[in-house]
Amino acid sequence: GAGVSQTPSNKVTEKGKYVELRCDPISGHTALYWYxxxxxxxxxxxxxxxxTGAADDSGLxxxxxxxxxxxxxxxxLKIQRTExxxxxxxxxxxxxxxxxxxxxxxxxxxxxx
Amino acid sequence: RKEVEQDxxxxxxxxxxxVAFNCTYSNSASQSFFWYRxxxxxxxxxxxxxxxxxxxxGRFTAQxxxxxxxxxxxxxxxxxxxxxxxxxxVRENTGxxxxxxxxxxxxxx
Numbered sequence: 001g002a003g004v005s006q007t008p009s010n011k012v013t014e015k016g017k018y019v020e021l022r023c024d025p026i027s028g029h030t031a032l033y034w035y036x037x038x039x040x041x042x043x044x045x046x047x048x049x050x051x052t053g054a055a056d057d058s059g060l061x062x063x064x065x066x067x068x069x070x071x072x073x074x075x076x077l078k079i080q081r082t083e084x085x086x087x088x089x090x091x092x093x094x095x096x097x098x099x100x101x102x103x104x105x106x107x108x109x110x111x112x113x
Numbered sequence: 114r115k116e117v118e119q120d121x122x123x124x125x126x127x128x129x130x131x132v133a134f135n136c137t138y139s140n141s142a143s144q145s146f147f148w149y150r151x152x153x154x155x156x157x158x159x160x161x162x163x164x165x166x167x168x169x170x171g172r173f174t175a176q177x178x179x180x181x182x183x184x185x186x187x188x189x190x191x192x193x194x195x196x197x198x199x200x201x202x203v204r205e206n207t208g209x210x211x212x213x214x215x216x217x218x219x220x221x222x
Contacts, residue, residue: 031208033208033209033210035210035212040121041214041215042117042200042212042213042214042215043157043200043210043212044212045209045210045211048207048208055207056207056209059209091156091157093210095208098207098208099208101159102159104156104157104158105156106155106156107156
């Protein structure tokens with residue numbers, strides 16, 4: 001079946017601009033996670049959705065970052081006033097429940113110039 | 114101190130060698146442990162779960178020592194295709210994954 005998909009695969013933007021990153025989880029997966037991976041590092045947790053609600057947003061670095069999952073399926077990660085330090089690969093993962101294996105999407109490579 | 118610590122390597126080994134990776138974690142209440150594999154410019158993929166009793170999957174053996182908060186991965190008879198980054202991962206009760214920095218393995222002919 002189809003895996004987790006993310007769009008766009010690459011995004012180049014200028015400092016100060018607004019970006020939206022989309023994640024389409026595996027059908028039927030109720031849990032959805034966003035992670036951020038900087039070069040040479042492991043992924044770092046950003047936010048976890050159980051259904052439509054953000055169950056844990058403790059990893060969001062500041063209030064420029066926001067995510068939604070309005071219908072309990074697709075999720076959008078929104079970054080306002082982007083900074084060069086936001087450049088990273090943004091990974092989305094989904095799982096059937098929070099106790100099950102997480103399957104990752106291919107990621108969105110964000111470059112802020 | 115990082116929650117999950119790994120030696121980043123790189124580990125350069127010849128084909129057929131046995132190689133071991135180690136990892137330590139700081140949260141003694143952690144319950145679930147994994148090794149993920151990540152190829153260059155790809156997403157992480159689950160390699161195997163890690164249990165206290167130790168578990169094996171073909172050439173791969175994983176071990177957990179709860180008392181020492183230590184996790185290991187042993188790869189026997191290394192193949193060229195094993196070249197990748199190996200991520201040590203701890204799962205918290207919410208399902209959130211905490212990743213180590215990753216250990217890079219390069220298997221050479």
